[in-house]
Amino acid sequence: MSFTCADMERFYEWDMALSGKREAIAAAYAAQRFENETARAFATEGFLRRLNLMEDCVARAMELFPPRIHWVPDRFAVREAVIYLQAFVVNVRGCTDNLAHVWVHEKGLTAADGSALAGARVGFGPGNEEVLESLSAEFAGYLGELRPWFEYLERFRGALEHHVPLYVPVSAVSDETLNAFEDLGKRIETPELDGNTEEADRLTRERAALVSFFPIVEHAFGENARKWVFQFQMMTDFDTVADIAERLLRELR
Numbered sequence: 001m002s003f004t005c006a007d008m009e010r011f012y013e014w015d016m017a018l019s020g021k022r023e024a025i026a027a028a029y030a031a032q033r034f035e036n037e038t039a040r041a042f043a044t045e046g047f048l049r050r051l052n053l054m055e056d057c058v059a060r061a062m063e064l065f066p067p068r069i070h071w072v073p074d075r076f077a078v079r080e081a082v083i084y085l086q087a088f089v090v091n092v093r094g095c096t097d098n099l100a101h102v103w104v105h106e107k108g109l110t111a112a113d114g115s116a117l118a119g120a121r122v123g124f125g126p127g128n129e130e131v132l133e134s135l136s137a138e139f140a141g142y143l144g145e146l147r148p149w150f151e152y153l154e155r156f157r158g159a160l161e162h163h164v165p166l167y168v169p170v171s172a173v174s175d176e177t178l179n180a181f182e183d184l185g186k187r188i189e190t191p192e193l194d195g196n197t198e199e200a201d202r203l204t205r206e207r208a209a210l211v212s213f214f215p216i217v218e219h220a221f222g223e224n225a226r227k228w229v230f231q232f233q234m235m236t237d238f239d240t241v242a243d244i245a246e247r248l249l250r251e252l253r
Contacts, residue, residue, distance in 0.1 A: 014235050015062065022055050025245050032249060039106035046098035047245065050091040054241070057088040058234050065231070085230055088237070093157050095241045096150070099248050100124045100131055106252060109134050124244065125150030139251050149240060181207060 026048050034040035061084045064077050100123045103109070109131065111117055117130060124131065124143050132140050184207035191199035 011231065011235060014239075015058075018055060018058065018238070021242055022051055025051065025242055028249055029245070032252065034102075034106055036105045036108070039102045039104075042098045042101040042105065047095055047102065050095045050098065051241070051245075054088055054091050054095070054238055057084040057091070058238065060084050061088070061234065062231060085234075088234060089153070089156050092237045092241055093153050096124050096153075096244060097122065099245060100128065103135070103248060103251070104131060107134065125154070136251060139247055142247060143244075146240065146244075153237075 029043050029048055032043065034043065061081050064081045064084075104117050104122050109117060111121070111130060121128065121130060124146075126147055132143060135143070184203055188200055188203045188207065191197070191203065
């Protein structure tokens with residue numbers, strides 16, 4: 001896995017504009033006149049606080065692991081990055097829920113029997129038809145297109161809370177060098193048994209040189225477990241949350 005120059009240029013342009021984007025959204029929500037106090041609280045004390053935390057998580061994760069990291073980090077750096085990644089995922093999902101609560105409370109949305117909508121019934125993703133049906137066709141259609149993204153968030157949130165949590169492998173061997181890595185492991189056995197420590201050390205160093213680090217995140221073991229490059233996934237997730245927030249403001253007006 002490697003990044004192209006275009007990937008890197010896109011990422012650094014996005015990173016430079018991150019604070020400005022967050023500040024613009026914060027200013028827009030602070031200026032919004034809410035009729036319902038609970039809606040205002042979800043917007044300013046819920047959503048905006050989470051958005052601030054997401055920006056902090058991105059900044060710290062990027063500081064620990066630049067997109068083109070060329071060294072194998074120590075376990076403490078990996079562990080710290082995982083803390084920020086897990087916090088980021090939780091707050092991405094929290095942002096979408098907070099924004100859905102803004103809509104529900106500001107519009108006085110209730111269930112068909114007049115009871116309050118609460119808990120898992122409030123959201124913008126699959127299974128939240130009562131909320132989605134109250135939106136304009138344009139906004140509901142946009143959220144419908146995001147169904148795969150909401151499903152991905154739910155899988156990772158579920159893994160984080162109930163199953164194997166998100167983690168970053170400390171090191172890895174690429175598919176291209178895997179055979180050489182395994183072959184060297186077998187070759188090391190002979191000089192070790194013969195007491196030829198110099199040759200064993202040489203082969204060990206050669207084998208270690210094949211180990212690298214790539215900033216992927218997993219939440220399960222096995223070939224079919226989904227992996228993602230966290231810098232670019234964080235970029236995508238932040239932009240998606242920002243887009244939902246901006247569209248919701250237009251919906252409220």
